[in-house]
Amino acid sequence: MSDIIVTNHLVKKFGNTTILRDINLHVPANGVYCLLGPNGAGKTTLMKILTGMISKTSGQILFEGKNWTRKDLKKIGSLIENAPLYGNLTAEENMKVISQLRNADNKNNDNILKTVGLSNTSNKLAKHFSLGMKERLGIGLALVGNPKLLILDEPTNGLDPFGIQELRNLIAQLKTKNITILISSHMLSEVEHLADTIAIIGNGKVLLEEKYDHKTNLEQVFNSVLQKNGVLND
Incomplete structure (x- = not known):
């Protein structure tokens, strides 16, 4: 399986502070790649670089x-941080606006809305949507233009168990449509359901990157890797 995204020795500095110091990722196409790490590890910063929101300091992205x-x-x-929703518009109207902004064909919008439920x-106006509905609409907006890669930063944050289950089902459905999904998450229990490949980031580096067999205790792996590399105390 070929890699859709590869980073080589990626570095990001803000002033004198180095957030990402040597990031080497290999994201296989047509799977779910889960990015794990403690708060402040640089997951969101990395995703912002991959989506062009901020620039890298050095290194290579393929x-x-x-x-x-x-x-x-x-x-x-x-979908990074908050979904870019227009609260006074319906889901369909939000989709049309984003399609126009991206100069994308809106013929597939109905199918996208069906996909995200x-x-x-x-x-119904978006401002009256539940948090789970807003998250799903945000993913719908991200799907405008039929992307090959979908990047989701902590998509389960703030969702109740029902919303998390809905999102899990949605991601499983998207995976069947030959879309590569790159997710960051703190919720190891959810990653265990979703991931084909996992990467653990700490100290500005990728400490582990491997296929996930859905049998290994992810929490034990996560804690062991961070402790071994001095990110967590024993």
């Missing part, structure tokens, strides 16, 4: 085997 350029953003959808929201 997308589909070639040097990443901003043109590749047409093939990358993302929002095809029957009718005239």
Whole structure:
């Protein structure tokens, strides 16, 4: 399986502070890649670099085997931090606005809304959506333009158990559509359900990157790797 995203010795500094010091990732195409790490490990910073929100300090990013350029953003959808929703618009109207902003065909919008479970929201305004519905609409907006790579930063944050289950089902469904999904998460129990590949980040580096067999106790692996590398105290 080829890698859709590869980073080589990626570095990000803010002033004199180094957030990412030597990030080497290999994200296989058409799977779910879960990025794990403690608070402050740099997961969101890395995702912002991959989506063009901020620039790297040094290092290399390859997308589909070639040097990443901003043109590749047409093939990358993302939901980082808060979904860019217009509260006074319906789900369908939000989709149309984003399609226009991205100069994307909106013929597939109905299918996207069906995929994320929002095809029957009718005239309900986004500001009246539950947190789970807003998250799913945010993912729907990220799917405008049929991206090959979907990047989700902590998508289960703040969701109740029902919302988490809905999101898990959605991600499993997207995986069948040949979309590569890169997720960061603190919820190891959810990663155990979703991940094909895991990476653990600490001290600004990738400490572990491997396929996940869904049998290994992820919490034990996570704590062991962080302790071994001095990120957690014994």
